[in-house]
Amino acid sequence: MPSNAGTTRLVIVESPAKAKTISGYLGPGYVVEASFGHVRDLPRNAADVPAKYKGEPWARLGVDVDNGFQALYVVSPDRKQQISKLVKLAKEVDEIFLATDEDREGEAIAWHLVETLKPKVPVKRMVFHEITKPAIQAAVANPREIDRDLVDAQEARRILDRLYGYEVSPVLWKKVMPKLSAGRVQSVATRIVVERERQRMAFRTAEYWDILATLAVAKPGEGPRTFNATLVALGGDRIATGKDFEPTTGKVRPGAGVVHLDEGGARGLAARLADRPFTVTRVEEKPYRRRPYAPFITSTLQQEAARKMRFSSQQTMRTAQRLYENGYITYMRTDSVNLSETAITAARRQIVELYGERSVPPEPRRYTGKVKNAQEAHEAIRPAGDNFRTPGEVAKELSAEEFKLYELIWRRTIASQMTDAVGSSVSVRIRAVSSAQEEADFGATGKTITDPGFLRAYVESSDDENAEAEDAERRLPTLVKDQPLTADELVAQGHHTQPPARYTEASLVKALEELGIGRPSTYASIMQTIQDRGYVVKRGQAMIPSFLAFAVIGLMEQHYPRLIDYDFTASMENELDEIAGGDHAAVDFLTSFYFGSTNGTGDQAIAHAGGLKKLVTENLSEIDARSVNSIPLFTDDEGREVVVRVGRYGPYLQRALPGEQQVPTLAASGEGEESGSQGDRAPIPEGLAPDELTPEKVHELFLGGGGERKLGDDPSTGEPILLKSGRFGPYVASGERKSSLLRSQTPDSLTLEQALQLLRLPRLIGVAPDGAEVVANNGRYGPYVKRGDDFRSLDSEDKMFTVTLDEALALLAAPKTRQRRAAAPPLREMGNDPLTEKPLVIKDGRFGPYVTDGEFNASLRRGQTPEELTLEQASEMLAEKRAKGPAPKKKAAKKAAPAKKATAAKKTTAAKKTTAAKKAPAKKAAPKKATSTPKE
DSSP states (O other): OOOSTTOOEEEEESOHHHHHHHHTTSOTTEEEEEOOSOOEESOSSGGGSOGGGTTSTTTTTTEETTTTTEEOOEEOGGGHHHHHHHHHHHTTOSEEEEOOOSSHHHHHHHHHHHHHHOOSSOEEEOOOSBOSHHHHHHHHHSOBOOOHHHHHHHHHHHHHHHHHHHHHHHHHHHHTOTTOBOOTTHHHHHHHHHHHHHHHHHOOOOEEEEEEEEEEESSOOSSOSEEEEEEEEETTEEEOOGGGBOTTTOSBOTTOOEEOOOHHHHHHHHHHHTTOOEEEEEEEEEEEEEOOOOOBOHHHHHHHHHHHHOOOHHHHHHHHHHHHHTTSBBOSOOOOOOOOHHHHHHHHHHHHHHHOGGGSOSSOOOOOOOSTTOOTTSOOBOBOSSSOOOHHHHGGGSOHHHHHHHHHHHHHHHHHTSOOEEEEEEEEEEEEEOTTOOEEEEEEEEEEEEEOGGGGTOOOOOSSTTSOOTTOOBOOOOOOTTOEEEEEEEEEEEEEOOOOOOOBHHHHHHHHHHHTOSOTTTHHHHHHHHHHTTSEEEETTEEEEOHHHHHHHHHHHHHOGGGGOHHHHHHHHHHHHHHHTTSSOHHHHHHHHHHOOSSSSSOHHHHHTTHHHHHHHHSGGGOOHHHHTEEEEEEOTTSOEEEEEEETTEEEEEEOOTTOOSOOOOOSTTSSTTSSOOSEEEEOOTTOOGGGOOHHHHHHHHGGGTTOEEEEEOTTTOOEEEEEEETTEEEEEETTEEEEOOTTOOGGGOOHHHHHHHHTOSEEEEEOTTSOEEEEEEETTEEEEEETTEEEEOSSTTHHHHOOHHHHHHHHHSOOOOOOOOOOOOSEEEEEOTTTOOEEEEEEETTEEEEEOSSOEEEOOTTOOTTTOOHHHHHHHHHHHHHHOSOOOOOOOOOOOOOOOOOHHHHHHHHHHHHHHHHSOOOOOOOOOOOOOOBO
16 A cells, blocks of 8 residues: 655554564555564563662552552563664654554553654554455554553553562562462462362262163164163152262262162162063154354353364464464454454355355344453454455465464354254153062153254364264154163163363363453463463363462462452453543552552452552461461371471471371471471372372372382391382482482382382492492483493493493493584474574473573473464563573682791781771671562
């Protein structure tokens, strides 16, 4: 699109990929450049605070709470180079277009760019929900001003999160563990996961039985000859199913009025029903109709991508970001299920082409979202453009994961405008009378789909992997009342009640959405944050809380319950929405929350408590660190209390000593809890989930008083050989001998013979001709042989136990060459760094994966995987490393000069100094400065 003659315009977007796509749609006279996301933020630590503010009492927060919550923004160190470039470009153009994303974050970035660049030329805001040529041209032709209400809402959210994190996190440092963090939404998300694990820990399974009958019709007509039916009632009373049992006791709920069959009862009844006649007593047929699913919003996209493709929330959003920036889909952070008229027309046209006229309903479908305060003016996530490209048309242009996600979005969009799936459902009751005159009722259901409608394009998955798909049919024979049937087989089958399923990222996002907590732009970061902080770990798709999370949530529940209350957190989101709509003032909201003023908006319960500041300072002395770091499990068979302690080296079990019932009290967390003999202790193996600490497992861990397991006795000494778990991993011990397990060995599979081999290390191979002993052993860098001070590596751990003296001597006689292993191929090639243009790769290092540009390295953070790390994240991590400069080289320690005898004069001087030092008053040590910075 050509600009006005002689006019040059600078268009600023967030990412280089977006800049590249947009620049292709604009004509000469346009310069498109990226800001690389946010350009300013609150200071991350004391070093970021400008010198003129360092003396201010509010500098620690980065927010002047006594002056209208004025925020101190600083340019991120890794953005300074790009800001200089943008400042230079801004001086060379006639107009600036801020083309950041259309949500609050994008609006705030646009405002920060204006505040940072301070341009002297007109500045306009252009917004679009897809990156296509028509959309970009329309955005240039219809710019608007920056929406200050949206900016205020984003700024209020940022300040709110800073106040919450910086005031609550230090409480966790003092009472639980250093370097922990609390967050307005992350703490609530963690609470949801912890509460589910508590339910699993309290769960008691129940066993129940029923009978599966394979029934046959005498004269098969339409449909199959046989079908399955399940026992549903006996003597008019319903047969117990899983929902009839109390989850915490495993017993039938009081007043359930059901028959609870055990194995003997079910098998006996099946035997009594053998060869008895079966009769159809009831047939009910109803029409079946299923409407299509609404188009994707951010949360439902994350949920379905997790169910169908096992994508994490981060992976889904990263992939969607690439699809959006390259013009394949519309904006991916949205809570609206609306489709534009253009999109509806494109979808209906494509349905006719692919599935025929009958698959399109007479009128276009309109959807209403269930999300509170959804921005209905926005669109749902759909393929970009006025004519949707089919997955086949884009397959060669996309990576494997991009193609999968695009196809998912395309199918969902198309299906949303198709006809209903219709058919019929049948419910049948069948009765048989046993030889003991017991009336047994069986039930069967069937479903037949006569017109699949939208199911031809898309079938939604379920969080329950055992659930039946929507398009699954269950065909029954044509049955009528009083029709006789025969039983080909009667099988008694047992079932066990199941604890509530753990949350996955998908189901946790769904739970947050239903509670009104978080927004489309925050779901993925919430999932990542609770993992990065060590509060949640993933096992497959399941999210398991750590014992550290139990301690943190326990503290918050006891002393700051309102701060992790679901309704309160949702109400803050609503008030932020009201600020975005111009209905409330951000200052009033922040004042009420922080100081407790009841004049403005904000939660009254917090306000009456004196606000956040007063709440965290006044309650601090009431928090007992011993209590919050103790998670009660149960009382064992001997009446002793068993708890999990969260200690400085990780969680461990503790129970009362014999003769005691209560676990002895401890010093405050972090102060001596690892020493002394305060109760019986056992380490908790890494990776053991809280709900797996059953009484049986705890008993096993306490064997020997320290989580020991006896493997057997040493034949040569008669001493027991024990497998133990220590601070540095599992090891075997017998008497005074100890040896760590090899890398190839696991505690579960270790045998007595292997333990004996380990305890014989270092192994004496023999004596060399010069009389020196030759031994084999395992070291920090692997197995080796040694003679005196001469070492050579062995190529396998097994060789330690089999290498002969001649082989060892030959190895030791060989020249000592430093064998460099061939460099392992990188785990992933990422492309060029947007800032430096250097190629970035992810490698596997001694301490885990890291990203490097050949000069600077940055380790991946906890929870990040090589597959999920984005190019922008990698660039930012390396930029932070460059900002710090190269690591200082360690100077070689100087050898101490030989001591010289002091002369008489020197001795006299030294004696005078010593005397003076004794007479001088001792100086008080300067107080240490706090080095930790709260995390939000």
